Amino acid sequence: MTIPGFTAPHPGDLFELRFSSTARGARLARRLASHRVHEWGHRYGSEVNDTVSLVVGELAANAVTHGLVPGRDARLRLVRTSGGQLRVEVSDTRGECVPLLRAVLPAADEEAGRGLVLVAALCQEWGVTDRTGAPGKTVWAVVATTAAPA
Structure with missing residues (x-):
């Protein structure tokens, strides 16, 4: 997978989890x-x-809602970088269903469409890449941290 600024992490700086493409699986991934x-x-x-x-909650919810292929799991990957960042990656098997950031916020009575706006506001950057070695896509986001956590 080619993600801007990504280098292979030390094993202790990597967390991976396959989760079922269900609301329960997305909740487990977040927790x-x-x-x-x-x-x-x-x-x-x-x-x-x-x-x-x-x-993670937003990207996992999107994966199980819009990236669902029956019988296929989704994947969460967290990477702690040496540059004081946490990289969140959520992969699903629907590559043709690419998320887009809305140019305009949804109306107050609309129930959907705010999640990626929040992700874009909270993260340094985010994007979508093709999955390597499997069908689908990976949605990734970079969260800034302090160099030395409390």
């Missing part, structure tokens, strides 16, 4: 991501932990 970020020193309730949880 386990929060747990991993906590173990990396960004405690529950901290800005970094809350941001990663929100980003």
